Amino acid sequence: MTVRSFGFLMFPDFEELDLVGPWEMATMWRALAGGPRCLAVAAQPGVIRCAKGLGVVADHGFDDCPALDYLLVPGGAGTRVAMQDGPTLEFLRRQAAGARAVLSVCTGSIVLAAAGLLDGRAATTHWKAIPRLRAYPAVTLREERWVRDGTIWTSAGVSAGIDLLLAFIAAEDGEEAASAAQAGAEYYPDGRIYRSATRRPEAPSYVGDLT
């Protein structure tokens, strides 16, 4: 059987965990349950500096990136530039046309929206970025941890990409594969909510009261 390929898009100032959370789940899927090969892709190969200062390496550029079965777009401060970058949007449209699924984490959905890939779709984003996604009238915003609309999967902010990936693995290869990735990454969160004296009225409805 041909090994599938899963591309992870990098651009300057993407948010670290948006990409590495899903990367960990996808590479566990690969290691433990026959999942796809995972590739780090950017406009050009080389070092990318993330939004919170970590340096990471893109091993492929847009030109040498193979046709992808799956493609994930992270969010972060750098989306404000990426969403206006012609080569990035063209790469997304080209890969999306042949991919089995396109996924985004956090404000990665704004980049997908800018590429026109969310037209007529339901999607979500980081709770702080909800107004930015609402600015696209062709997109139906849902305040959920993650949203699937056909071949497009979007998640809420940063850490939500982990939940997204496990759901995606279960949909693609079955619950047993998702269980293997979850156990490998020991992803059994303690579920503790740290309280604030300040209300966060913009917080997503799926979370409930954070105070």
Add this chain to the structure above:
Amino acid sequence: MTVRSFGFLMFPDFEELDLVGPWEMATMWRALAGGPRCLAVAAQPGVIRCAKGLGVVADHGFDDCPALDYLLVPGGAGTRVAMQDGPTLEFLRRQAAGARAVLSVCTGSIVLAAAGLLDGRAATTHWKAIPRLRAYPAVTLREERWVRDGTIWTSAGVSAGIDLLLAFIAAEDGEEAASAAQAGAEYYPDGRIYRSATRRPEAPSYVGDLT
């Protein structure tokens, strides 16, 4: 007030999320609640290849790394080499002597044990590595999501480092700071457990039955 420093140790074949999960929480703490400056440190500065293939950048070497307030050691396949590497163990002992706290994720605790930093302490590790930590008779193994014993904080596997960091932030700077980091990273996991037809009898007792 002097800005605190938080070092994140890198070595070949460390596990990606072990480091990046805590990195994300700590850099959110920095960005939103006056937390420490975060530094990526390895034996020498430069690119490190992780256990699941991601390339990352160490910005500091052991020689130019400042005295750290906090130090985190990730796990991964590379711990089998790191735990026998003299300069790594010497760096850990030297930094630990002056640090306010030392943390580990997953099999990072095996490296701490090898450095003698867990002697007389309670600690935990990845569920698959419990026999490896039991091999140190001076360490009291606890099957918990994370364990604090004085200035030493250890967590279970891979993703457990996220829970560890939020608890650590709350202990260091209060629940408000942990709440800010949690909200910034939108860390409100959906808590779904994917089931397997195969029993996982080695799974940690805090998780319960995984089938």
